Amino acid sequence: MNTELAEKIFNDQQIWDDCAVHYEHQIVDGHPDIRNYEQVEERFLDQLLLYLAAKQNRPIKLMDIGCGSGRLHLWYGTMIKEITQQSLFKEVDYKPLLAERLKEIWGIDFSEKMLQLARRKLAQAGLKPGPQLTLRRGSAFDLKPESETILPVAICLVNSIGVMQGPAGARKLFEALRRVVESAGGIAIISCFQQEYVEKYALGQYESTLDVSGQPRWLKPETYASPRFVQKARKYKLAGDQNDQLLVDVFDLTGMLVNKGHKLKRDPKLVQQVIQTGDIRTFQDYHSQWYSYELMEEWMRTHWDKSGVHFRTSELDSEKAEHGQFICYDPSGLLKSFLNHNYSI
Numbered sequence: 288m289n290t291e292l293a294e295k296i297f298n299d300q301q302i303w304d305d306c307a308v309h310y311e312h313q314i315v316d317g318h319p320d321i322r323n324y325e326q327v328e329e330r331f332l333d334q335l336l337l338y339l340a341a342k343q344n345r346p347i348k349l350m351d352i353g354c355g356s357g358r359l360h361l362w363y364g365t366m367i368k369e370i371t372q373q374s375l376f377k378e379v380d381y382k383p384l385l386a387e388r389l390k391e392i393w394g395i396d397f398s399e400k401m402l403q404l405a406r407r408k409l410a411q412a413g414l415k416p417g418p419q420l421t422l423r424r425g426s427a428f429d430l431k432p433e434s435e436t437i438l439p440v441a442i443c444l445v446n447s448i449g450v451m452q453g454p455a456g457a458r459k460l461f462e463a464l465r466r467v468v469e470s471a472g473g474i475a476i477i478s479c480f481q482q483e484y485v486e487k488y489a490l491g492q493y494e495s496t497l498d499v500s501g502q503p504r505w506l507k508p509e510t511y512a513s514p515r516f517v518q519k520a521r522k523y524k525l526a527g528d529q530n531d532q533l534l535v536d537v538f539d540l541t542g543m544l545v546n547k548g549h550k551l552k553r554d555p556k557l558v559q560q561v562i563q564t565g566d567i568r569t570f571q572d573y574h575s576q577w578y579s580y581e582l583m584e585e586w587m588r589t590h591w592d593k594s595g596v597h598f599r600t601s602e603l604d605s606e607k608a609e610h611g612q613f614i615c616y617d618p619s620g621l622l623k624s625f626l627n628h629n630y631s632i
């Protein structure tokens with residue numbers, strides 16, 4: 288691995304450890320546009336796993352790459368275990384077919400703080416990590432091939448590829464996903480946002496959640512942009528919000544209010560750069576990349592050859608997932624037959 292990528296991994300690991308608690312609050316359980324997108328991912332996966340459970344005779348291993356705070360462990364853990372305590376996800380039902388066929392929900396993430404949150408959430412829901420629910424600390428790029436005795440379904444969701452160390456990391460992820468499922472004839476799915484929708488979705492999203500990863504670089508002034516302050520947006524900006532101003536309350540690290548109603552404003556030139564490149568950066572060195580549909584198509588062809596399947600998530604749900612794309616590796620055609628069966632894709 289080149290030094291630049293190794294340094295970026297080291298740096299990003301620190302950033303994710305630092306923002307874990309805020310991420311959980313403001314993103315996983317927070318921004319309505321993100322929650323909408325996550326729901327589309329969850330519904331798609333529910334149907335896919337039930338389809339595979341009914342049609343395949345191998346046990347299924349769901350592998351969540353960049354599993355973060357265990358959203359999917361909680362979701363599917365609740366479906367496959369009759370839990371005694373109250374579930375955090377009240378809308379999730381126990382599913383006997385999945386309980387029988389989904390043998391393991393396996394997750395990997397390089398942030399120990401994210402994994403700690405995942406363990407705590409599982410414990411609160413009455414679900415304990417064990418052979419069926421595993422959480423590993425490690426790199427998304429070091430995945431080993433799975434054995435043919437199981438059917439691996441490897442997923443990398445909610446723009447995780449976009450935060451995996453830029454194009455060099457993205458390429459490593461394509462290779463790792465192929466490696467992990469290829470010989471077992473499994474499926475790999477990357478779900479991420481499209482650069483084409485940066486203006487409509489990303490600007491407001493990152494502004495609304497600037498207490499997670501820092502002040503976006505296109506917002507001025509920089510008075511409170513250092514890690515010595517936490518700035519909280521007064522309200523969410525939803526998709527399409529054109530307002531170039533943002534009102535925040537500023538706190539110091541002890542939680543004391545430093546400035547009430549501090550005004551931030553978009554710099555039009557920097558905003559244009561972000562729209563054109565999809566390169567989103569904050570003053571705290573957080574980096575997220577929204578890749579174009581075209582670039583993902585090219586990477587898919589390069590790394591996965593003819594076994595790639597690519598579609599816009601608007602084909603799954605145009606209302607909730609306008610800005611996303613799924614890039615899938617499907618060497619044995621299992622996903623294709625599911626898509627034909629359920630979505631005419």
Ligand SMILES: C[S@@+](CC[C@H](N)C(=O)[O-])C[C@H]1O[C@@H](n2cnc3c(N)ncnc32)[C@H](O)[C@@H]1O
Pocket residue numbers: 296299303315352353354355356357358395396397398401425426427428443444445446447450451452456
């Ligand atoms: C946007 S969050 C997504 C969390 C989760 N997939 C979900 O759907 O809720 C991205 C996660 O990827 C992890 N991550 C980023 N780069 C990674 C890498 N190279 N290896 C392992 N984990 C990584 C971060 O720590 C973070 O938890």
